[in-house]
Amino acid sequence: MKTKNINYMERKMSRQYLALVLPGFVIFTIGLIIPLFMAVRYSFTSWDGMSAEKPFVGIQNYIDLLQDSDFRNAWWFTLKFTIGNTIIQNVVALLFAIALDSGIKAQKIYRTILFIPCLISAVVVGFVWLKMFSNVLPALNDALGTNINFLLFGKKETVLTGLLIANNWQWIGYWMLIYLAGLQSVPADLYEAAKVDGAGPVKRFINVTIPMLAPAITICVVGITTGSLKVYDLLVSSTKGGPGRASTSMIYQTYTTAINGRQYGYGCAMSVTLVIVLLLVALVQVKGLKKREVQA
Numbered sequence: 001m002k003t004k005n006i007n008y009m010e011r012k013m014s015r016q017y018l019a020l021v022l023p024g025f026v027i028f029t030i031g032l033i034i035p036l037f038m039a040v041r042y043s044f045t046s047w048d049g050m051s052a053e054k055p056f057v058g059i060q061n062y063i064d065l066l067q068d069s070d071f072r073n074a075w076w077f078t079l080k081f082t083i084g085n086t087i088i089q090n091v092v093a094l095l096f097a098i099a100l101d102s103g104i105k106a107q108k109i110y111r112t113i114l115f116i117p118c119l120i121s122a123v124v125v126g127f128v129w130l131k132m133f134s135n136v137l138p139a140l141n142d143a144l145g146t147n148i149n150f151l152l153f154g155k156k157e158t159v160l161t162g163l164l165i166a167n168n169w170q171w172i173g174y175w176m177l178i179y180l181a182g183l184q185s186v187p188a189d190l191y192e193a194a195k196v197d198g199a200g201p202v203k204r205f206i207n208v209t210i211p212m213l214a215p216a217i218t219i220c221v222v223g224i225t226t227g228s229l230k231v232y233d234l235l236v237s238s239t240k241g242g243p244g245r246a247s248t249s250m251i252y253q254t255y256t257t258a259i260n261g262r263q264y265g266y267g268c269a270m271s272v273t274l275v276i277v278l279l280l281v282a283l284v285q286v287k288g289l290k291k292r293e294v295q296a
Contacts, residue, residue: 036275042268049264061269071270073245074253077160081249082228084164085171089224090217093172097179111180114173122170126237129153129166153239156246163247167234171227175220182216183209211292218289226282229274250274 043061047054065071096114100107117125130153137150152162186209194204210217232251235241241248241256248256254274258267 039268039271039275042265043272045265046263047265048262049258050262054265057265061266062273064266065269065273070245070248070253074248074250077247078229078231078250080160081163081167081231082225084160085167085228086221086224088164088168089172089175090220092168093175093220094179094213096172096176097183100176100180101183111173111177114176116173117170118174120170122233123237125166125170126234126239129162129169130238133162154243156243159239159243159247163231163234163239166238167228167231171224175224178216178220179213182213186212214289214292217292218286221289222282222285225285226278229278229281 042054044056044058045054046057046061100111104110120128133150133152134154137148141148141150149158152158152165190208190212191204194208199207230251231249232255235247235249235252239247241252250270251274254267254270257270258264261267
């Protein structure tokens with residue numbers, strides 16, 4: 001009798017878990033899985049996104065991508081933006097987290113100030129920094145009598161720097177909180193033991209802090225990298241892919257090709273390549289960083 005009751009309770013809990021998971025699974029399937037398979041299908045066609053006919057062209061779209069200079073330039077910008085973001089945000093966020101974990105006064109206020117920008121939409125952030133670079137900072141130039149070039153969005157040579165400033169201003173506080181949570185979970189006994197062994201601040205940071213932060217590092221590196229590869233809304237409100245095509249990301253290029261250029265099949269081929277790269281990058285990073293967690 002007791003065994004039957006246990007089996008009944010297990011089946012009941014399984015049905016409850018299924019009921020909780022099912023709505024999210026349905027939304028995930030309809031919103032992501034089905035569109036992904038449709039994009040793969042359309043990538044083998046020359047569909048314009050409007051007509052009823054979807055002429056099959058095989059892998060011709062993918063062959064054309066290899067010869068498309070705009071496609072290569074979009075990838076080059078996306079990679080530079082991703083590498084810059086991943087390095088800057090991880091390093092600066094960790095430094096801020098260490099500073100806030102050191103027991104300074106008013107750390108809750110500093111934490112709030114640093115976190116607030118990530119609550120703002122990326123579209124709004126783009127508008128804010130567009131005004132900063134085009135109006136506010138040049139006015140400061142005039143007031144101080146200096147001649148610093150703040151028109152970063154207006155030149156091909158400086159647009160990447162301007163976008164990195166805007167993006168890092170928005171997101172550093174978010175990743176800082178993850179590092180801060182990791183720092184606060186490190187047992188104080190480990191630091192005491194390291195001190196007894198004669199380890200200085202630098203050695204304690206390398207041999208104790210970094211290994212214990214391995215899970216947080218994995219989250220931040222993968223999150224920043226994949227998020228940077230998908231940059232779009234910041235560009236829409238700030239540079240619109242310009243000047244010229246100097247700040248056209250992969251998603252921006254895909255959108256303009258598929259929607260504005262009415263080359264839906266070709267745009268789907270671009271999106272498929274982006275999904276493949278995202279998956280490969282995430283898998284490689286997670287696998288490599290997880291090994292460090294196991295060793296730690």
